[in-house]
Structures are given as C-alpha cells and as structure tokens.
C-alpha cells in the first residue's frame with residue numbers, strides 16, 4: 001500500500017491520501033455515470049455526495065455513494081480492493097501514474113484492503129465485511145412496468161390488459177406518485193385511483209404483483225379534505241423528523257406535496273412510525289413491494305424554508321467539486337441534526353437508513369417471505385437491504401449503453417439486484 005506519491009493531509013475538514021497503484025485496471029467508486037467500466041486514468045476527479053440529479057453523462061455526483069474500488073494487477077487475475085469507510089462529501093481523483101487520491105472533508109481515514117487471486121475473491125471479501133446482498137423474490141426477477149403519470153387507475157389497467165393480451169410475461173406493475181392524493185405518502189387519489197384497494201387482487205388473479213412508490217418527505221399539511229393527515233400527525237407526535245441546528249425544531253423544506261418535513265430514519269422511533277404507516281396503508285391498499293425514491297435526500301429548496309446559517313458545516317473551507325459547489329444545494333442544511341449525527345456527516349446515509357427502515361416494514365408485512373425493495377440512493381452496505389435502479393434515465397441509447405457499466409459497478413458494490 002504505497003502512499004509515497006503524495007503527502008498525507010490531515011486537517012480539520014480536509015483529509016487527503018494518495019495511493020500509487022501497480023496497474024491502470026481500476027474499477028468502481030460511485031455513484032457516477034461511467035461510460036466505460038474501466039477507469040480513464042487521465043486526470044479525472046469524481047465527486048461523491050448523494051444528490052437528486054439524473055444521469056446526464058457528465059462527471060457530477062449522483063444518487064448514491066460507494067467508496068470501494070478494485071484493481072486488477074495483471075493477467076494472472078491477482079487483484080486487490082480498497083474501501084474507505086467514510087460518509088463525508090469527498091472526491092476520488094484518478095491520475096496516470098497510475099494513482100488515486102481520496103480527498104474527504106470529514107470523518108477519519110479508515111481504510112480496508114482486500115487481497116485475492118481473482119477479482120471475484122476480492123469482492124467476496126469486501127461483501128463479507130459490508131454485508132451480503134438480500135435475496136430477491138423470484139417474481140421480482142421478472143419484467144416490471146412503470147411510468148409517471150398514467151393519469152388514472154383505469155389507464156394502468158388498460159396497460160396491464162394490453163400486455164396480458166399479447167402474452168408479454170411481465171410480473172409486476174408499479175405506480176409512481178400519481179396514485180397518491182396530492183402526492184402524499186400513504187394516501188391514494190380517491191377519484192382517479194378510486195379502485196386502488198382492489199388493484200393488488202386484480203394483479204394476483206393473473207399471478208402478477210403490485211409495487212408502490214414511497215418518498216421520504218412528509219407533507220406538513222395537517223388536513224386533507226378537512227380530515228387530519230394521519231401520517232404527519234402521528235410522526236409529529238413522536239418527533240421523528242430531522243431537526244434544525246437547534247436540535248429541537250423540525251426542519252421544513254419543499255418536495256412534491258409542497259411544504260414537508262423529513263423523517264430521520266436514523267432514529268429508532270422514526271423506524272417504528274414508518275413501519276406502522278406502511279402497515280396502515282397496506283390494510284387499505286395491499287401491495288407486494290416498495291420502491292423508495294427521492295432519498296438523497298431531495299429538497300426542492302436550498303437547505304430549508306429559513307435558509308442555512310453561515311458556518312463551517314454549511315460552507316466548509318473546502319467544498320469538493322459537487323454540483324453547484326454548494327453543500328445544501330437540493331438538500332438539507334448541513335448543520336441539521338439527526339440521531340446518527342450532523343447532516344454534514346450523515347447526508348449520504350439518508351437513503352441507506354431509509355432502506356433499512358423500509359426493509360423492516362417489509363419483514364413485518366410479509367413474515368418469512370421475500371418481497372421487493374429498490375432504493376434510488378445507496379451507500380456502502382445497502383445491498384443487504386435493497387436493490388437499486390440507475391435513476392431517471394431518458395430512455396435514449398446512450399443511457400441504455402451506460403447502464404451496462406452501471407450494473408457492473410453495482411455488482412462490485414454488493415448490489416446485484
């Protein structure tokens with residue numbers, strides 16, 4: 001482990017270490033659009049910080065954070081892997097030496113190194129450390145259909161029936177947030193999706209399954225049609241939201257439903273509330289699996305409705321080359337408080353913690369059975385709880401092509417589903 005190529009920097013909010021490598025066969029570190037599986041060593045800098053942004057093909061930070069890379073040393077297969085256990089915003093720079101640099105703005109330099117006779121052995125060792133992947137249900141290996149804005153349940157049914165009629169073997173129908181009432185979790189549109197409580201039965205009659213989407217952000221509107229918005233009211237009474245820097249006031253932002261608070265999935269009380277909400281909704285609209293989205297965590301305004309204070313967390317002395325060069329762009333203020341720590345340190349763990357809480361809900365709903373869970377944001381170890389999809393691609397040929405290195409990357413990261 002040769003680090004003599006550059007100096008070790010170990011300052012407050014700036015830690016950097018470079019590693020000289022025996023070969024340019026370098027794979028991994030994400031989440032990014034890698035247009036080819038093997039890294040281009042010609043001075044590339046990849047920012048890591050979970051972010052709600054579509055895969056454009058630029059070198060920006062994307063939905064999740066994975067700090068593991070694999071290096072294939074020679075044509076005998078001898079390989080090693082390097083994993084930095086660190087959740088802070090960082091950069092991973094690759095240069096022709098060949099060498100790589102980890103440049104992080106918090107935490108510690110906690111490295112794990114894995115040696116193997118083959119790349120597979122290295123990945124096996126890595127996954128023994130971070131957790132083996134969940135075993136998906138058999139049906140979730142089948143084709144699935146989804147889109148935003150079917151417009152009505154009648155239209156969803158027409159799509160299902162059209163595909164049944166031509167004998168297309170598809171196993172699951174998914175609905176996006178347009179099934180909800182005013183885009184609120186755990187509600188359904190009583191007009192356009194009036195018959196949703198019977199939809200799972202409609203699918204099951206044909207041996208098919210039904211998957212719902214859930215977003216983390218919870219609308220602060222107390223009332224829906226004059227009746228209380230129960231999910232918000234119950235969460236509010238248990239104080240399960242991410243707080244502002246004072247540690248006691250819920251941080252308010254804006255997502256699809258309008259003004260929202262953000263569940264702190266690192267809080268065990270929050271997990272209990274979330275599991276209960278999933279059960280309550282299941283009792284009204286039975287479903288077979290869950291798709292979790294917007295968990296980078298996405299916020300349509302910068303930081304909070306009150307803005308973010310001028311301090312070293314919101315404006316660190318050095319900001320990695322992330323989108324907009326602003327830590328709280330499209331997310332929460334960095335000095336916001338969660339049970340696991342300041343948002344500055346745990347930001348990229350939001351989707352990871354939400355997947356753990358949601359997997360608990362699935363286990364409670366389907367005891368002893370495998371189900372379905374995919375998460376847009378992932379972190380090291382997420383594969384133990386969830387699968388992943390590569391995000392809001394535009395269904396163009398480039399995006400299809402880049403999804404191949406994307407899938408290979410996520411196999412290295414222990415998220416084969």
Ligand SMILES: *[C@@H]1O[C@H](CO)[C@@H](O)[C@H](O)[C@H]1NC(C)=O
Nearest residue numbers: 239243247248249337338339
């Ligand atoms: C947020 O504030 C509430 C009090 O309003 C408190 O009960 C809760 O534990 C706080 N959560 C965190 C993560 O600080």
